[in-house]
Amino acid sequence: MSRPKTQSKQTARKPAKSRKQPYLIGAAVLVVAGVLGMASYQVSAPDPRPAVDGSGAAAASDPAPADAHPELTGLARRDAKDPLAQGRADAPVVMIEYADFKCSYCGKFARDTEPELVKKYVDDGTLRIEWRNFPIFGAESEAAARGAWAAGQQGRFWQFHAAAYARDAKEKGFGGDRLKELAKEAGVPDAARFAADLDGEAAKAAVKKDQDEAYALGASSTPSFLINGTPLAGAQPMDSFAQVIDAAARTAKK
Template sequence: MPRAWRLPTWMRSAAYLVFGACLGVGGTFGLQQWQNAGEESPVVQTPNKQNRQPRTLVMDLLLQGDPVLGKPSAPITIVEFSDYQCPYCRRFQQQVFPKLKREFIDEGLVRLIHKDLPLPFHQQAETSAAVARCAEQQDAFWPVHQALYDQQSCLECRGPIAIAVAAGLNGDELDRCLRQPAILEAVRSNRSESTLHDISATPTFVIGPTIGRDRHRGQIVEGALPWPQFKSLIEQQLKKASLDAKR
């Protein structure tokens, strides 16, 4: 009887290393999942996060230069760390963000700040983040941000630059912007900041009272929660901010 075919030892070892790296990064890619397909299902954290208790930042996040949506005077600020190739970031953007914008941001109750956390095993994530940052120079960050998530499955085949140009960016201006070292430096600075604060999953949100234009701290929420849970967290923070304001 012929022997069963097996991968060479070095190939098996390499596969284990790659799999281990994906687990160790702590990103929700391929690991974080909803219990059911419905919107009401809660998110399940990655294995290395299961026993982690809710926590609050002990140091401020620095917000200067990061894309912002909403009024500076909003009582609550939410900082989102996300990756353009993360499927759960896309789920948040498509299922939760429209309701968040309509019910809280447009009403002046929430200010949303975007920070980049491109995971190392997503080949187009860092370039996508740089493209979105360049879109801000053409006053088009949020439309391009949305387009990159809407066409996430095309990031590998078309590329983020083509997606951004199709969304309305000037290609020549985009090309010039992408040559600026400061663009990638901003993306990598966000990633370094996430490491400093022990934030490694995508998406991760820091939700808390607005304490200033350029700094923030608050409760850390990991994962793409369904809207009822996410809304409840915001309402709790709004209630707390209102009570604090009366003291």
């Protein structure tokens, strides 16, 4: 799939055309897949008169209200050894993030909002963040996803994540040499192993598993999130995430 030439002013990036792969995640999840797809569309639809922040960029609109779907909480893997996750495995709230390294809005979330979430909720044990690779912008997107997974096999996923989402990093592309540079920047200790893992079948299978999960949920844009079963799409401001996380935490305590 080729990369779109332009990016519209909206809160999430969308591929030129949607692919939905079959993925068996349980009958209860499949029943609500259409609901989640509609929620993703409603939240990421552009405001006809977008607000403008101080930088001149279109500001994200407030998310449309969405009901939680308890059936979807089972998608949280809660694997304490998962290198693509951060936070306690038994945290009361799990946020699953489906994202693409070539997505500008994913980068905005990674730089501006995610660090605040980590400081406020992950560090105190309330929130766990589980990453899912959801490459939708072509070959370089998939290569970057495999590179991130490969870095994770040496415990450097989040460092690779930060390097790949650094301001202006996306413009340098994600070709083979660039991925090696990012791995070095992330402090991946074994470059030979990184290169082997990057092109290995395990990386391809792991990325496909995440991608299929997202398509089965009806996701068609990045970033897309599930917070204890509540869908949220786009690089929303901190307050939007806080409202959903706080509500989920209160429900979990009942």
